[in-house]
Structure formats: structure tokens, C-alpha cells
Amino acid sequence: MFGFSKLTFGRTRQILAAAALSITVFSPAIAPAQALDDGSKARVNLSSKLAMLSKTISSAACRMSSGIGTDEARLQLRDARIEVQTILDGLEFGNRALGIPTPEKRSRTLRALRVVADDWQRMDGAIDGMLAGSGLEDNAARIYTVSNAMFDNSEILASEIQAYYSNPNELLFVDAIAIQMAGRQRTLNQLIAAESCKIHTGATDPEALVGAIGLFEKTLVALRDGLPAVGVRKPPNDQVLTKIEKAWTDWQDEKASLVGFAQGNTIEAAAVSRVAETSELLRKDMDDLVILYILSTPGRDGAIRGLLTEMAGTELITWVQDPALVEAVKAQNAAHANLGQDEVDALDVQWRAEAGGDGGPLVADLMSRAVSLTLRDKQVATAGFINEIFVMDNLGLNVAQSAVTSDYWQGDEAKWQETFGNGSGAVHISDVEFDDSTGVFQSQVSLPVKDLETGDLIGAITFGVNVQSLL
Secondary structure: OOOOOOOOOOOHHHHHHHHHHOOOOEOOOOOHHHHHHHOHHHHHHHHHHHHHHHHHHHHHHHHHHHOOOHHHHHHHHHHHHHHHHHHHHHHHHOEHHHOEOOOOOOHHHHHHHHHHHHHHHHHHHHHHHHHHOOOHHHHHHHHHHHHHHHHHHHHHHHHHHHHHHOOOOOEOHHHHHHHHHHHHHHHHHHHHHHHHHHHHHOOOOOHHHHHHHHHHHHHHHHHHHOEHHHOEOOOOOHHHHHHHHHHHHHHHHHHHHHHHHHOOOOOOHHHHHHHHHHHHHHHHHHHHHHHHHHHOOOOHHHHHHHHHHHHHHHHHHHHHOOHHHHHHHHHHHHHOOOOOHHHHHHHHHHHHHHHOOOOOHHHHHHHHOHHHHHHHHHHHOOOOOEEEEEEEOOOOEEEEEOOOOOOOEOOOOHHHHHHHHOOOOOOEEOOOEEEOOOOEEEEEEEEEEEOOOOOOEEEEEEEEEEHHHHO
16 A cells, blocks of 8 residues: 655565564573573563654654644653663663663773763753753754664664574574564554644654554564564464454554545644554554563463562662661651541542542552652653552551552452461562553563661562563
């Protein structure tokens, strides 16, 4: 239906074939300790995420400068900025919370990384201006220019890291092709959102949008139907197929409008906002699809569990020992000392009603607490490794949290019962599953909270970990 930009995209078959040839090949036989030796999976995953974030920033800056959903765009810009800086630092210096235990030592990779870091420094000042509300149009124009360079250089960096950290014993070849293709779709989602907004402002022509539309659809069809010529098999199970079909439905809902934009139709502000929302929805679809492909490979659950156990005993335990967090749990334990189960149940019912509606006093109070705000900032700074954190008191009621949970009382769940409730002080790691609260596939890692002076158990904390960050 569409012709591609030869300079930007090339022919679809060439791109898919190139993807097949450049795939990192893994197998489930890897032991957990080996997986943590160099953080290869996390390095590959996070380096590829930089290209996507460059377009997320471009899209958010465009919407802010145009006055389109400015509050949402500002928050997206702020969070993307934290993620980029965290990823760059982690790739260079190591960050166990990101699954990267050691600094980068290879000179060629460091050179590629520093090129991206230089692009980022040129963009960061413009983001400062955007967030401060000054020079919006000029700063947005600067971001457009630099984000293009950062996108290209991030792709080079990702290729360098993938080539160097490839391990022929970690993931099946046919699965790896599909995983990489699904991962690339995330970047195309954000590119579509950015280019749609820039067409609205007159900052660009439709060429890049035409290419992104065509490549996204052809790749999605290849994932759905298989493309044996380049090694893409059909979906390995019904879960994968269902997710692809959902993405296809979401895509069809927006494609007609995008086609019109690519053909020169006027893009109104409301349409730009809708495209941004749909792009985020599709990005989440693709995140889920990557996880489902990985989980369809035999033996992955054991590797994930080993990695999370290691993380709990090294990095996450330090979060639990924050004095402010411990004092917040002790204070709530004292405040709830006389609560009976009927009152606990009533609070849980109130929370569910507020969380499922437009909010209310219980949710507002908890989310505005200083400890909750700190947890949110710390969560964002993990660049997607942790997507949810909540702290529980000695009754299983939430004390603080980084995002609104679906329920308020956790006392009937293993995350509380097997850490605090049974008095063991053990670490509990859940199976990988889709979580409605966060909208991603995650495993929950739960640890006991202890009084820093006496060592007594006083509550528990749960970290929702996006398992894609570990693979």
C-alpha cells in the first residue's frame, strides 16, 4: 500500500533478513550465576531501548510546544529523561538494579556509548527548557534535530553491544528473530507518534511517517503469519497469537487516520493526542509480546527466578533498609494497632472502589505520602527494571507505594504471608504473569521489612519486576 523511504527504511524483505542475521542467539541452559556475570541480556535490552526513548522524547516535546495534552507530555518527557540518563550510566558504570553488575570495559563499545552520551548532553539542556516552560518552540526544534542523531547512534550502539555480548547458548534462533522484530516495533510506535505531531506543526514532511506505517504493518503481519524466507515462524502458542491479534486490532483502529496524515491530510490537535495514546497502547502490546516469546522458550522461569533471587539479596535489600521507609511502617503499625478484620475489609472495599473509579481520599492520602513519592522516583530511575513497589504493615495493609495497586489489603496473599505473616522473614518470588496494575508481564519479589534497631519483623515490601529487563 505504501512506498518506503529508501534512505531510512530500505525494502522490508532486506530489513527482516538483516534482523535475522544480526540476532543474538540464546538457549535456556544458562545458569543464573552465569547470567549475572556480564549482564548481557540487560545490556542488549537497554541499549535498544535508547532509540525508542529518543523518539518518545521527540513526541513529548512536540506535544508540549503545541499545547497538546501538556501535563501528560511533560510527565512522559520527565520520565523518559530519567530513564535515558539511568541507562547511559548503567551501561557505562554498571548498575545491579538494571541487571548490569560490572562496568563496560570494551573500548569499541565505550566509544559508541559516548557518542550517544554526547547526543544526550546536547538534548538535555533543551529538555530543561521544556520542563521549565521556556522557549518551547526553539527547544522542541533542537530536540527534533538531536533526537534524529541520537536515534541513529543508539542503533549503532545496540548493534555493537548485541554483537559483542551474544551468547550462542542462551536463546533459540527462531525465537530470537521474532523477539527482536517485536522489540523494534516499540521504536516504530514512538516514531509514528513523533512524526504525526511534527506534521501537525509543519516541522516535517510525511516521508518518515509513510515508512514507519508500512514497516510496522508488514512486520506485524510477519509475526502473525510467519515469514519462513527470513526465519520467522508462526506464533508458538495461543497466548502469543492472541497478543498479536490484539495488537493488530489496536493498529487497525488507528491506521486509517495515519494513512490520511501520510497522504497530506490535516492533522488536528485531537488527532495528535489520539495517535500518542494509541502508540503507547501498541508499545505495551509489543512489550507483552516480547515477554510471551521469551517465556515460550523452555527453561526461562528457572533462569528468571535465579536472577531475581540474586537481585533480592544484593540490591533490593538496600531499598528495604531506608530509615524513612522503616519509620513509616512502624508509624502505621501503631496507628492500626486496634483495627479488626472487619475494619480492614472495609478499607479494602473503599480502596477498590476509589482505585477503580476517579480516586478518593484513601488513595489520595497514600499516594501523596513522602515515602510513596520517593518510591515513585526510585522506580522511574530503574529505567523499567522495577515497575511497581508497595510497602505493607503488620496487617497486610499498604503503607506506601509507587503506583496505585488494585487492592489495599495484601494479607491474604503469599507476598505478605510468606515473608512477614508466617514469621519466617523469607524472600518470596512469584511466577511470571501479566499484572493488571502495571500492564506488563512481571514477577513480584517480596522481602520482609525489619526494625533497623531490633531486627524484629514489622512488615513487608513487594517489587514488581519487568522480567523483560532480565532477558
